[in-house]
Amino acid sequence: MLNTLSLNRRSARTGRTRFSAAAGLAIGGAMLAGEILLAGCSGSSASSAGSAAAERAAAVPSAPAAGPAGQPASGAGQSASTGTTARLAPASDIIYTAQLTIRAGNVSSAAARATQIIEAVGGYVSNETNSADPDHPSEATATVQLKIPDASYPATLSQLASSLGTQLSLQEQAQDVTEQVADVNSQVASYEAAIAQLRALLSHAGSVGDLLSVQNQINNEETALETMQAQQRVLSHETSYATVTLTILGPKAKPVVHRPKAPPSLAGGLGAGWHALTVTVAWTLAFLGAIAPFAAIAAIAGYAIYRARRWMIRRRPAPR
Numbered sequence: 001m002l003n004t005l006s007l008n009r010r011s012a013r014t015g016r017t018r019f020s021a022a023a024g025l026a027i028g029g030a031m032l033a034g035e036i037l038l039a040g041c042s043g044s045s046a047s048s049a050g051s052a053a054a055e056r057a058a059a060v061p062s063a064p065a066a067g068p069a070g071q072p073a074s075g076a077g078q079s080a081s082t083g084t085t086a087r088l089a090p091a092s093d094i095i096y097t098a099q100l101t102i103r104a105g106n107v108s109s110a111a112a113r114a115t116q117i118i119e120a121v122g123g124y125v126s127n128e129t130n131s132a133d134p135d136h137p138s139e140a141t142a143t144v145q146l147k148i149p150d151a152s153y154p155a156t157l158s159q160l161a162s163s164l165g166t167q168l169s170l171q172e173q174a175q176d177v178t179e180q181v182a183d184v185n186s187q188v189a190s191y192e193a194a195i196a197q198l199r200a201l202l203s204h205a206g207s208v209g210d211l212l213s214v215q216n217q218i219n220n221e222e223t224a225l226e227t228m229q230a231q232q233r234v235l236s237h238e239t240s241y242a243t244v245t246l247t248i249l250g251p252k253a254k255p256v257v258h259r260p261k262a263p264p265s266l267a268g269g270l271g272a273g274w275h276a277l278t279v280t281v282a283w284t285l286a287f288l289g290a291i292a293p294f295a296a297i298a299a300i301a302g303y304a305i306y307r308a309r310r311w312m313i314r315r316r317p318a319p320r
Helices: 002-059 076-088 107-120 150-163 178-202 208-240 266-315
Strands: 094-103 124-133 136-149 166-176 241-249
Touching (some): 094 208, 107 124, 107 136, 107 150, 107 241, 136 150, 150 166, 150 241
């Protein structure tokens, strides 16, 4: 009996020992797996951080060396960001126009001087109109349209205003057409790509109907492409050359004043109606006055014919 109890106690003790050992192994294995997973995650995070740091290091240019005499180098980060902004900022396409009025002692000499000034900077004269009266040479005028390269536009305009004579007026306008230029360029590129694809499709067309259909599409695309290319050339020329309308007046010539039009109003409408009525009445009276002599002569002739006819009827013998 004692032996049996002791054996039972030993077996129970052995079972608890084995159970505790198994539990310890399971817990140890779980902890080991967790450490392996954590190590893997930390390694991947470290590798990701290292790659990100390497990319940032590659993107940021190397810092310049220190200046002479121990002066600190300029801020590399600031210069790098400024340069990137300057590279990414799109160039603006602007159309410059101006109207300049000059009073000169000799209109023809001033016009010739203006032509020399703009030709010296690479410009040209696109249009010129002269008005001169031999009996009154001091009232001569000239209107010259000048095309000036954009790079030389401000300096050339200042030179024209100061060297030709006395400046009377100057008006300048600037129109930003960057979006319009970008849209035209995009459409030109799209038409060119479509034509290239259609030509590649044309080489693989089998039947005559397919060939004609593809060729018609190519013709339509080429027509649209030529139209857009014409607009592209016009925009390129307008953004490359500023347009200056130069008006040169003689010593006694009167400047043309361009007054802005007033908005329509009730008083303006009444005035315009009354003016139209007076003009109509005046033209009607003038017409009646013009035809009155002819009407009088026609009335006298008609009355004479009537009296002669009556006299002839009275002289005719009565029938038996």
